[in-house]
Amino acid sequence: MIIGIRSTTTSGPAWLIILSSLLIYSLAGAQNAVLPPVWHWSNPLPHGADVFGIVYADGVFVQVCEKGQIFTSNDLLSWSTANSPTTASLRAATYFGGRLVITGESGTVVFSDDLAGYNLVDLGTSDWLEGVAASTNLVVAVGDNAAIYTSTNGVAWNRVSVNFTNWLNGVAFGGTGTFVVVGEKGFIATSPDGRVWTSVKSGTTVNLDAVTWAENRFLIAGDNGVTLTSQTGTAWQSVTTGATNNLYATAGTTNSYLVAGDLGLFLSGSNLASWANQLLPSLAAPAPAWSYYTAARTTNGYLVAGASGMAPFSTSTNGTTSWQTPTNSIRQWLWQTFRTPDHYVAVGKNGAILSSPDGINWTVELVPLSITNSVLLGIGGNTNFLLAVGSQGTVVWGTNVFLWNSLPPPTSNDLEGVLFDGSQFLLCGGNGTILTSNNGTNWTPRATPTTSFLTSLAKTPSGLVAVGDQGTILASLDGVSWTLQNITTNWLSQVRYLNGVLIAVGNNGVILTSTDGLNWAIQSSGTASWLNAVDYVGGYWFIAGNQGAILASPDTTNWVNFGTITGKSLYGLADYHGQLIAVGEEGVIIRSQLIPPSTPVNIVSYDWLSGQNLFLFSGQPDQEFYLQNSADLSSWWQQPQLETLDGTGSLLYYLPAPTNATPTQFYRASAIQ
Numbered sequence: 215m216i217i218g219i220r221s222t223t224t225s226g227p228a229w230l231i232i233l234s235s236l237l238i239y240s241l242a243g244a245q246n247a248v249l250p251p252v253w254h255w256s257n258p259l260p261h262g263a264d265v266f267g268i269v270y271a272d273g274v275f276v277q278v279c280e281k282g283q284i285f286t287s288n289d290l291l292s293w294s295t296a297n298s299p300t301t302a303s304l305r306a307a308t309y310f311g312g313r314l315v316i317t318g319e320s321g322t323v324v325f326s327d328d329l330a331g332y333n334l335v336d337l338g339t340s341d342w343l344e345g346v347a348a349s350t351n352l353v354v355a356v357g358d359n360a361a362i363y364t365s366t367n368g369v370a371w372n373r374v375s376v377n378f379t380n381w382l383n384g385v386a387f388g389g390t391g392t393f394v395v396v397g398e399k400g401f402i403a404t405s406p407d408g409r410v411w412t413s414v415k416s417g418t419t420v421n422l423d424a425v426t427w428a429e430n431r432f433l434i435a436g437d438n439g440v441t442l443t444s445q446t447g448t449a450w451q452s453v454t455t456g457a458t459n460n461l462y463a464t465a466g467t468t469n470s471y472l473v474a475g476d477l478g479l480f481l482s483g484s485n486l487a488s489w490a491n492q493l494l495p496s497l498a499a500p501a502p503a504w505s506y507y508t509a510a511r512t513t514n515g516y517l518v519a520g521a522s523g524m525a526p527f528s529t530s531t532n533g534t535t536s537w538q539t540p541t542n543s544i545r546q547w548l549w550q551t552f553r554t555p556d557h558y559v560a561v562g563k564n565g566a567i568l569s570s571p572d573g574i575n576w577t578v579e580l581v582p583l584s585i586t587n588s589v590l591l592g593i594g595g596n597t598n599f600l601l602a603v604g605s606q607g608t609v610v611w612g613t614n615v616f617l618w619n620s621l622p623p624p625t626s627n628d629l630e631g632v633l634f635d636g637s638q639f640l641l642c643g644g645n646g647t648i649l650t651s652n653n654g655t656n657w658t659p660r661a662t663p664t665t666s667f668l669t670s671l672a673k674t675p676s677g678l679v680a681v682g683d684q685g686t687i688l689a690s691l692d693g694v695s696w697t698l699q700n701i702t703t704n705w706l707s708q709v710r711y712l713n714g715v716l717i718a719v720g721n722n723g724v725i726l727t728s729t730d731g732l733n734w735a736i737q738s739s740g741t742a743s744w745l746n747a748v749d750y751v752g753g754y755w756f757i758a759g760n761q762g763a764i765l766a767s768p769d770t771t772n773w774v775n776f777g778t779i780t781g782k783s784l785y786g787l788a789d790y791h792g793q794l795i796a797v798g799e800e801g802v803i804i805r806s807q808l809i810p811p812s813t814p815v816n817i818v819s820y821d822w823l824s825g826q827n828l829f830l831f832s833g834q835p836d837q838e839f840y841l842q843n844s845a846d847l848s849s850w851w852q853q854p855q856l857e858t859l860d861g862t863g864s865l866l867y868y869l870p871a872p873t874n875a876t877p878t879q880f881y882r883a884s885a886i887q
Contacts (some may be wrong), residue, residue, distance in 0.1 A: 215396035219578045245750030249766060250776045251794065254836060254859060257568075257576050257803035258523050258543035259397075260293040261285060262780060265519035268510040269307040269314065274329060275510070278304035278316050279517060281762075281779050283854055286329055290517060290527045291540045297854075299334040300324060301777070303342075306355075306384075310348040315368040317343035317355045325368045337363060337371055344675040345384035345425075347393065352648050354408040356395050364408045373413035376411050378403065388427025394447045396422035396434055404447045414448050420458075421425045423475075435461035436475045438482040443486060455480045455489040463509040465516055474506035474518050481516075481528075481535060486538040486867040492537060493527075499536035501526045515850045522782070522800040544568065544578055548797040550630075550747075552593040553787035554600065558788055561590035561602045569615035572807045573795045574835055574861040585610055594632030595639070596821030603629035603641055611654055622647055633671035635678060642668035642680050650693050662688060663698040670708040674716050679731040681706035681718050689731050701726055701734045705744075712750035715770055719745035719757050739765060739773050749787040751794050752809045758784035758796050778804055793836070807836040815839045815858065815883045831883060833858045841869065845876040855886070 225521070226864050255261040263279035270276070274505035277285040277293065280303050284296035298304075302319035309315070316324040321337030336396075337343075340702035341358035348354070355363045362374040382397040393405045400418040403411045416422065434442040434450070439457030441464075444450045456460075461475035469484040479492040479501050493503045506520035510870035515535065526539040538849040548562035560568045560576075565585035572578040590604035595611075602610045609621030627644035634640075641649040641657070646664040646669075647656040662668075680688040687709075706720035716728040723739040739745065745759040757765040757773070760783040767773045778784070784798035792809025815833035822828070829841065841853040858865045871879075 219418050221427075221823065231503055241861075242688050245752055245809055247754045247792070248567075248809075248810060248815075249754070250835075251764065251766075251778075251806035251808060252838070253781070253804045253806045255523075255803075256570070256574055256795075256805050257801055258545055259541045260523070262522045262543075262545075262782075262800065262802050262804075263294070264507065264521050264674070264781070265523060265525060266304065266318075267306040267316070268517060268519055269309060269509045270510050270512070270517075271309045271314075274282070275517065276307060276314060277525070278307045279523075280317070280781050282318075282322075283536050283779060284316070284324075284332065290512070290525075293525075295859075296329065296332060298324070299332050301886045302527075305342060305357075306346045308346045308348045308353065309354040310368050310424070311350075313368050314354075315346055315353055315365075315856075317357070319347045319822050320657075323355070323371065324367070333369075335369060335371070337373075339373075341393070344382065345395070347387045349387045349391065349408075350395070352408050354385055354387070354393055356385045356397075356879070358382075361395075361397070362408070362411070364638075367727070369529075373659045374409055374411070378411075378413060378592050383421070383423045385426045386427045386432060388429075388432060389445065389447050392447045394427075394432055394493075396425045396436070398422075401438075402434070402447075402450065406884075411674065414450070416442060416450055417452060418442070423462045424464045426464040426466065428464070428471055428542060429468045431466075433464045433471055433473070435464045435664045436463075439475075439478065439605060441473055452488050455482070456491055462507045462520075463518060465509040465511055467511060470743045472509055472516050472518070474509050474520075476505050477503050479506060479518060490535075492535065498534070498539070499538075501537035502530070502539055522802070543801065544603050545801040547785075547799055548801060548803065549589070549591045549785050550593050551788040551795055551796075551797045552595075552600075552632075552792050553788040554615065555597055557602065558600045558790070558795055559593050559602075559615050560786065560803065561604070561802075562797075563589050565590060565604075565608075565610075567602060567610075567615075567618060567643065568803075572835060572861060573790070573803075576803060579616060581618050583791065583886070584620050589718075591628065591630040592632045592641075593635065595654070596634040596653045599634075599639075601639060601641070601654055603632055607643075609641070609657075613842070621655060625659065630667075630669050631671040631680065633673060635673040635693065638693060640671050640678070642671050642682070643835040644668075648680060648696065660694055661697065662696045664688065665721045667856050670710075670718075672711045672716060674708045674731050675785070679709055679711075679718075681709040681720075681843075685720075685724075686732070687718070687726075687731075693832065699734075702736065707744070707746045708748055712748065712755060717748050717755060717770060719748050719759075720744075723759075725770070725773070737771055737773070739775075741765070741775055744783075745799075746783070746785045747787040749789050749794060751789045752792055756794060758787050758798070760784075764796065779803065805836070807834075810885065811837050814884055816879070817883055820881075825871055827871065827881070829865075829869065829881070831856070831858060831867065833863045833865075835859070835861055835863045837863065838884065840884045842884055844880045844882075845878065847880055848884070 267278040282300040285293040302322040304318040321339035323335035341361040343357040370575035380401040400416040420437040441453040458478040463474040517527040519525040546554040546563040551560040587607040607625040629643035646662040666683040666686040687699040688696040704721040704724040709718040718726040725737040782799035811834035819830035842850040
């Protein structure tokens, strides 16, 4: 798709040609899903990736995260996604001169000299490299099975032979030119050159998880709140911080020190004798109670980060520390999602109901106070009437996604499945419960031949199906009389009728398919993960599961697990106009535009600023395209791939003028199909 053309001279704008948008592909063909899916974060914001390492230099913070994700920020408020060359988990980062060096899963090393381009090095090992640190002339990475690698440039690496086998979790450089590594069972070793290592006594047998050089001393954090300090790296003293949970992060300066971990965040002054719990609600501005995996100094405080992208930072004024969290994204578990004609709806813990018109911007809706202690497990209904159900028979209803009303519980059993079959509403849940209603408010219990927990309901042309625990499958013609089938003993999480196929998914990677709800075939999923939800988009069936699993198949027989950008479990799927939404653990909401938009990306504005071309593009959110340039409208040169990630579909992009450019340059945007 050629969208628009701009012409400039190297000294600034010269003249302008705008072509009408040309659709040069088959719209019918564009309805096929494009695989593998490209996923983006919708919640939490700015992202929900687990953060394992933070590094700071030249005014820019870098977070390294699960699934190869890298984020940068110069203000701690907004974070930009870097173009990472890997999907391996990234565990630690350091600066080696001006070069950023990142280490991670299975010998993965990533380096960058400008935070624009990232390069991948594979050390050819299955050992994870959990820590990395640098002196002025050597960078050292450590990890599983006593792995220690050294490099003089961050590109070529050598494994060091050592006389110990302990798994290593962290490394730091400081003191009078000393590397310190820490690891399992209280292990500490030191080295003056990264090559010859000497074990030293730690005084503890718990796992030591992190070590840092805090300008005048080493600081170690470990399991059960253990904290150690040393000025030389050889003689270690225990420090009492008040922490009892596992600690994974340390940071500090000559007059301030920090340790953080599972529901623990403590600050101390210069003497290490008095530590203040930064999570106490009594503080004027405490940090969120969370699991923190990494920490770093800022110009006036600290930045900590951890599970699902939580990244509060502190400032200190007149001796008082205040913590700020840039976004207030919900991080409660979300158990199901549903699409109305105008909105996505997601439900979860503490009566949470979220809605979004586009899958990008989500709003927490107001719910009755009586359900805020309930867990909402299911959501469904028809165009004019929605039902959300959950623990202890909780039922709330709404005629839109904004206003919800509670009903007296029609049962004391937990409820999960919701279905409107065209003439009646149905609910299912614990102890074989099935309820029916003509209006969604007055419910009639139906007798079933099971006491298993029923999780999901579906309608087929030949009747109704319910599935649940112990592989339970119930079939009915009218929702009143139900018969029992036994195909598997695995818990079945969801059943849906999609593109002429009835498909049920569940525990141990089980996938069952049927055309009539009576005769079922067992399909091979290729995974043992618990599978939770199923959908159909653009010629493919999609399944979401635990540990971020996303499976896809064109025929329900051959499945490929593409995974996602998170390792958190996904419990619900919904789609709209080729966009697939997945929701799950810790408030995760991710999205993928599986069918590229058929509308054009337009170059709506152009300017020349300080030797750079400044473009403003407008298209659909998550629309991928290339910016191309030409001197003669015949030969085109491709610039980096771009994407309109903003919810408005806009993108502001700076492009340096081409080297040795001709007096006139043409630019066009070409959509990726």
